[in-house]
Amino acid sequence: MKKIAVLFVMFGLISFGSNAQKASVADQVEIKTSAVCGMCKKRIERDLGLTKGIESANLNLDDKVVTVKFNPKKTNAAKIKQQISKIGYDADEVVANQKSHDALPDCCQKTAKAHVD
Numbered sequence: 445m446k447k448i449a450v451l452f453v454m455f456g457l458i459s460f461g462s463n464a465q466k467a468s469v470a471d472q473v474e475i476k477t478s479a480v481c482g483m484c485k486k487r488i489e490r491d492l493g494l495t496k497g498i499e500s501a502n503l504n505l506d507d508k509v510v511t512v513k514f515n516p517k518k519t520n521a522a523k524i525k526q527q528i529s530k531i532g533y534d535a536d537e538v539v540a541n542q543k544s545h546d547a548l549p550d551c552c553q554k555t556a557k558a559h560v561d
């Protein structure tokens with residue numbers, strides 16, 4: 445019975461250790477964007493997915509917040525916001541790059557009314 449208890453404690457330590465390691469590798473940031481529709485979502489997620497140091501990007505169209513997981517050794521929140529601006533969208537306090545914004549389809553620009561795709 446004692447052996448089993450020791451085994452459980454060891455398992456607990458091992459899984460705790462690997463969780464802690466994961467947490468130190470990836471950071472997460474939530475950024476409010478000016479995305480309008482599903483096309484914006486795809487555009488932002490695809491572009492960020494190809495950006496150095498970013499592990500994943502998931503945009504919630506209900507609140508326009510993109511959740512980005514990134515490697516803090518390779519990038520940071522400020523760089524990610526700059527990248528979103530370059531795609532043509534506002535990112536928190538960083539205003540969208542005007543040229544990129546104007547090149548977006550009409551339905552994806554900031555003046556567009558909410559619509560489905």
Ligand SMILES: [Cu+2]
Pocket residue numbers: 479480481482483484485551552553
């Ligand atoms: Cu759009």
